[in-house]
Amino acid sequence: MSYVPHTEKERGEMLAAIGVARMEDLFADIPTQVRFPALKLPSAASELEIMCEMQVLAARNFAVDPALSFLGAGTYHHFRPALVDYVLARGEFSTSYTQYQAEVSQGMLQALFEYQSMICRLTDMEVGNASHYDGATALAEATLLALNVAAGKRNKIVLSPAVHPQYRAVVRTYLRGTHAATIAGDEDGAADLEQLKRLLDQNTAALVIQNPNFFGQCEPIEGLADAVHRAGALLIVLTDPISLGLFRPPGAYGADVVVADGQCLGIPPSFGGPHLGIFAARMAQVRRLSGHLVGETVDANGRRGYVLTLATREQHIRRARATSNICTNSALCALAAATYLSTMGKRGLKQVAELCFHKSHYAAVKIGKLKGFEINPQAPTKPFFKEFVVRLPATVGEFNAHLRKQHGIIGGYDLGRDDPHLKDCMLVAVTEVNTRASIDRLVAALGEVAK
């Protein structure tokens, strides 16, 4: 199925207007030896056929029941109000592009302005951009911002080992283009903030922590910002937006940049993307931010309206000296998040956070009572939010295979993937979509394997 609408007659008229005889004549500039390659691709399928084929492909995946999935590690099954997809399905939004023509883009501009506003209040920060690709790239850009602030004088990013391992990997990739490097404490993940603070020096551009951290635990952030600022560095906090429905926000404890992955805000896991990079900072950094910013203004009649602003930071104006190369971003996911946040509202988000907290604790307590299981072995007293570590009496691989094959349960994340010492440690995520019954099923199934 091609969506080319031309009729034979129109094609003829158009070629005549151009003054060429045949379609091929339009391609005279192309070296003949490479012109019109015979591509080896499957032959065209109609809409009916493609749908059938894709259904078959989708069915080759294990059919995940979110209530029976305990896999998180940065990507979560959360409740997504139907209203979100209702909004995303609006063609005026989904088939538009960046708001270069503000007069016919007020819808998306206002929605993004509101998104920025909600992110600012949720994180307690002063300015947020209109989205980044995903959480990891937002974090990477945050480290570049910190290096930029330091104007070449600092080249060390202290990166907590309790930051999501894939995020750390992306940061390292991004820093390949700079002279900076990341430094971490104890790479096995046990590093505590005290240890990290000791790494701060006049060469440090930023300290990066995740809170709640990759292992689900709340970091003891008291006094941290002070220590970082005393060293002349920035505090970059990677957070879980859902946790901010309940917990003290990073802005309140002195973060200079807050980043997060917004997938949890109404966006499906979708095998890892597209997600949403959330990026918020202090006004002091506004000219160093990457990505689009929407600002309020007035039109020629004095009526309120919105425009993209501070474009002078961006690649299409500043080119080689831009704050970032980002162009296409994740606007529709920001719209999803905005719809999610305005639907959930103050009370709804708090309730989600509470459910995550109480349910994950219920699960932890129950699993902790199983013989041979240990909860958060490396930090048993640290509070946690919606994820926790379970040390199993055998490898995670063995457990997960059993959970899935016998019970249709997707077990937690295998921490052994990042650290061979932890191959008996599973990171278990529990959210509002997991019912007590499904948690009880998990607990029972874990107990079975142990036997």
Next chain:
Amino acid sequence: MSYVPHTEKERGEMLAAIGVARMEDLFADIPTQVRFPALKLPSAASELEIMCEMQVLAARNFAVDPALSFLGAGTYHHFRPALVDYVLARGEFSTSYTQYQAEVSQGMLQALFEYQSMICRLTDMEVGNASHYDGATALAEATLLALNVAAGKRNKIVLSPAVHPQYRAVVRTYLRGTHAATIAGDEDGAADLEQLKRLLDQNTAALVIQNPNFFGQCEPIEGLADAVHRAGALLIVLTDPISLGLFRPPGAYGADVVVADGQCLGIPPSFGGPHLGIFAARMAQVRRLSGHLVGETVDANGRRGYVLTLATREQHIRRARATSNICTNSALCALAAATYLSTMGKRGLKQVAELCFHKSHYAAVKIGKLKGFEINPQAPTKPFFKEFVVRLPATVGEFNAHLRKQHGIIGGYDLGRDDPHLKDCMLVAVTEVNTRASIDRLVAALGEVAK
């Protein structure tokens, strides 16, 4: 989950404005002995819970694979372009009601006007209404129209036994309110048109045929309209809109009223409803039509616009003397059909019809070659469109159970449901969604049982 938005404060302010103390005070008119019953209903479920619950319920149905379904009998699995649901999802359409305020309803009015136009051209008729509930009620209303034309002087509706049995049942129900009755030839379904013609007399208000008929066969309509009109009656034709992509339309062979079920035009089977009643007639009957009619006009500035017209026929104006009681209709399904028809267009609909024709013939030939199977036993030489009758070597029930349990195939319609003599006769439907491979699977599976 209730969608009541009121805050405690607002409720208080509003009660105060009204001048009552408590909500209960608003219900003083209601006899105390019946006031505030304790309803025995399951307790409220949140959106997350209801979705899970409904998924479970839906999964209690056998998961039909349309390509492996050969069940038709008036409701079909046809290809539905994704564009149709894209349009139906537009809240401006789906959450609106009848176009009483034309100035803010031009979207739906124009869409319905175009729907009427496409139906007129497809059926080759002069006027079509903006929808009826479904095919059967459209047919029933057509018989009432015929009685109305006869102005009480004729009370016989000759109803071909080859009309869909459920449609005949609905017609009989509708005629309960009149002095008229239906008359048919040979109720076992073998009646031919010659026999029906002989039943026409000066007491006959209409002859009703289905073409292609319930058994999928094309009726020999040559001279039929003349015979009907000579008797002073109307010819009502129930048709399959898909067949009109290819076949000579009823308007061209003299039909006075054409009705159809429009489910095949982009609407899911949905266990039988909502579907779409298509109703088209001659301008001579325009003031006797039931249902909304959209007409073109101009606005105060001379600009083209659309309005509901001839409301004087309808219940809200004419009350007891209205042409029908219909109020809520099937507008959104008409919109689906309009989107379908304009997407498929002239060529697309023809292709669909051709695929149905060729595929059903392929299936019939293949099945006919199986030992002990007979195709269209009662009319082996009549041409057919997308359905045909198979006489099986055992009961349809036995065959269908095997097809489903062993092969995941939904077999054809059991004609024994309407006529015990036909309990070894299956009505098999083949459309463009059935691939050759799936037809071959059906043939092989039928062959297995026969063994």
Next chain:
Amino acid sequence: MIGHKIPTVYERSVFGRCGVALPARDVPEASLSAVELRTDCGLPELSQLDVARHYLLLSQRNFGVDSGFYPLGSCTMKFNPKINEQIARLPGFAESHPLQDPETVQGNLALMFELQQWLAEIGGFASVSLQPAAGAQGEFTGLLMMRAYYRECGDLKRTRILIPDSAHGTNPASTTMAGFTAVELPSDARGNVDLEAVRVACDDTVAGIMITNPNTLGLFEEHIGEVVRLVHACGGLVYGDGANMNALAGIARPGDLGFDVMHYNLHKTFSTPHGGGGPGSGPVGVSARLKEFLPGPVVEYMRDTDGARYVLAMPAKSIGQVSTFYGNFGMLVRAYAYIRQHGADGLRENSEHAVLNANYLRVKLRDTFAVPFDRTNMHEFVCRGAIDGTGVRALDVSKRLLDYGIHPPTNYFPLIVSEALMIEPTETEAKPTLDAFIEAMQAIAKEAANDPALVKGAPHETPVKRLDEVKAARELILCDRVKAAND
């Protein structure tokens, strides 16, 4: 935009254009020689992009609940939960065929069975059939059942149906269709059906009364007990028009008030979307004595040697079917989900707030727009929309509301109030919306006084101005006359 008019699909059509590809024919060609073919089926020819744009632009010229406040009296234009749309589209429901073996559709049948039970419980009836496709068809169905009931009783002289003059047009229309004669009853000074008139009318030719309660003035019938008693006493039956059940769910059960049969409008009370005019769903509930006359099939729960299961069954003395299969199943799914989301408390909360909102509007507006029957109303109320001394009529006020981004109330109905505006805010509207409506109405009243031409010339901000309905009815252009190019 310049070039304001949206061309029709025929005007957009270009000979030879095609919007869709179908699978290639994978079987041999069969001979078409025995059938009469056409060369042109008359459809327009557009690209998919043309079609997508066409309907997107059209939709933007249509006003729905999701566009703004829509207080269209009697129609219950409330929020339609989006989750219900997703649910109804689950392939398990949407792809199921009505003629499948019941064994393969136990999910559907379970849903229908529960819904029958729930509706019966909410209305206080013995039994429910989900067949009717809309309220009007429910009325017709109910009346046919009454007819069948009397035939069964051998009582053939009951040919009259009493109908208050405030009734909706479908009531008398259905009465005629069912072969009865409609007898109009006057209303009293408080907006009730006139009790004396009921008393006088009740005799042994009366098949029953069709009564809407709360009635179309939004008022609870103060003598409903007595009306029911009178009708029953003369041997008649009481038909309830359940269009206003959204004021009563959880508040009072018509069955408990003595009603014998009633239709529900699932597209009103239970928020299945109105779809630009439909589809709806109009199940009927009945008291025990009418149960066997219900249209079918209905769903029954059965337990025998083959195990427990849901089956489709025809009531013993059924009037037959009124729709091809089991009613508008897709709407039943949505209504089921809606009731399940609300529970008993939620339904009562809905009714309470529908009534709260309507009373709030009444007291706030009555000084500007006279309310002829000014007493505590239920979910809606009726005021006079004409503005004395200005020549501004209810229609003008309505049209002017369009300029304020508000859909007007129902106009000129019920017929017993001249210049009626019938206002039903529904429970899903919040106070700020109601206050904005009040402000708009008051502003329009002022405009009417200061600049009546402004109001009489309204709307000014819509894509088209007032349309010439007379011309439409005279010329009867009901079909696009454009020949598609190269047709």
Next chain:
Amino acid sequence: MIGHKIPTVYERSVFGRCGVALPARDVPEASLSAVELRTDCGLPELSQLDVARHYLLLSQRNFGVDSGFYPLGSCTMKFNPKINEQIARLPGFAESHPLQDPETVQGNLALMFELQQWLAEIGGFASVSLQPAAGAQGEFTGLLMMRAYYRECGDLKRTRILIPDSAHGTNPASTTMAGFTAVELPSDARGNVDLEAVRVACDDTVAGIMITNPNTLGLFEEHIGEVVRLVHACGGLVYGDGANMNALAGIARPGDLGFDVMHYNLHKTFSTPHGGGGPGSGPVGVSARLKEFLPGPVVEYMRDTDGARYVLAMPAKSIGQVSTFYGNFGMLVRAYAYIRQHGADGLRENSEHAVLNANYLRVKLRDTFAVPFDRTNMHEFVCRGAIDGTGVRALDVSKRLLDYGIHPPTNYFPLIVSEALMIEPTETEAKPTLDAFIEAMQAIAKEAANDPALVKGAPHETPVKRLDEVKAARELILCDRVKAAND
């Protein structure tokens, strides 16, 4: 509508309102005493109906491809098939978690594997990684690979990247991010990169050239073979900006032209919707020598004693990951479906008609709007938008187009054409749409001559008039300052 401004979600917020219900807590309460709580998370409080209306009204103030013609040069705003949206939402895809056991996501991996193959085939590359989230990230990725390649070769002096002056801003920006220095090359009189300048620049400090072909003038680089030869000869690599691959798919393969690395913009060439700015997807393809440097994981097909299956693997010398998981999978699904629907013939047909449409517009418009490089172009072309002697600028013409219901072309890019209008009609537009655009452009040119103020004051028919960008940048209101009521 009167009261034109759409209130923000904070302006709509009412203390205590709540739009959603969550399941009741079904587990015991855990103690929250060890964590620091907040009392107010700062979100607004709306009902679901408020939210639905809010975004519906906002959407109506936004212009997409489905709203009308959108010839935004370089962005390929073509029809986005609706079926692809349904496909990407299939729960099998949408609910799959990136960290599941590969055994449980073989459908996803098969899809990604095929797509890697198809993209490689279309571009003429040895290997593809689907990781980058957009074109710019693809550039950054490609440059990091080039950097890694030279480190691997021990060649540390190659710090310069040659970039024609017509290049998109992301090219130099990515260059800087990847730690290289961008060197700008001039264009020649026919709109090609100046061959002599390439020759002069090529030395052993050159890491490579970033070249867009067809370039941003919509012109195929006439000396592309020589440019590639020169860069290769000095030891450099050729990076292709694949943003314009929609002119080449099925027409020529950059790999065959000697390109070493290129990103694809799936949201352009393969029609994944632009989403109001994103998400997109920017896979990179490479020739054999760069294969091992690709970012990963990539998907490989493996057959061993455990059977045949798809696995995720990290290329041996990978630069690492550029996104958290495997790129924008949801976009990959759409692109897969798109390519599968088209096949080789369909892709070529697309390119051909994109080129046909652009040339048609060029010849029709060039007499009114000068085309500085007036030769057969590919999928887009650039003209001067200013109208001499009237003071009307390209920006004014663009704004006036809005009044005609048309989205303007890209303005003021490429930088080498003053008053540039960069016009890309795409292949999914039919001739009547192009003709309407031509008419509008000619009408505007006339308006500019007769009534320049009309054009300079445009747009006139949009919900807001021209916006004050200076004020926005000066005041920097980036966040809603309304305190929610009772906050």
